[in-house]
Amino acid sequence: MNKTILVLLFLGFNLTCFSQSPDCTKFREGKFRIADTRAGAVIIADRNNMYQTETSEALKAVVRFRISWQDNCSYTLKLDKVIRNENKINFPYNLEIKVKIIQTTDGGYTQETTSSLTNSSYNVAVTKL
Secondary structure, X not given: OHHHHHHHHHHHHHHHHHXXXXXXXXXXXXXXXXXXXXXXXXXXXXXXXXXXXXXXXXXXXXXXXXXXXXXXXXEEEEEEEEEEEOOOOOOOOOOEEEEEEEEEOOOEEEEEEEEOOOOOOEEEEEEEO
C-alpha cells in the first residue's frame, strides 16, 4: 500500500514538473539578441516596461515598438516609431507582432512569432545579453 502511494506521488510530481509553463518574468526587460533567420538578420532588442527598440545593422534600421504583455509569456509589439531606415524598408504604420515565449533556458528563450504581415508563424531563438 505504501509503495503504491509513493509511486503515485512520484508520477504526479513528474507530470507537474513537465507540464508547467515557462517562467518568463526574467525576460520582460533587458537587452536581447534575436537570430531571425526568416529576415536573414541578427536583431538587438532593448526592452523596458513600455518599449522595445530593435536595431539591425544588416537591415540598417532601428525601430521602436510599444510592448503590451497579455500574460506571463505572451506580448504584442505595435510599431511606434521608425528611428533609422537607411534601406527605405516599408514599415506599415499598423505593424503588429505577436510573440509567445514557448521555451526558456538560463540564458534565453525560443519564441513563436506571428505578425500582421503574414498568416504563418515561425520560431526564433533569443539570447539575453
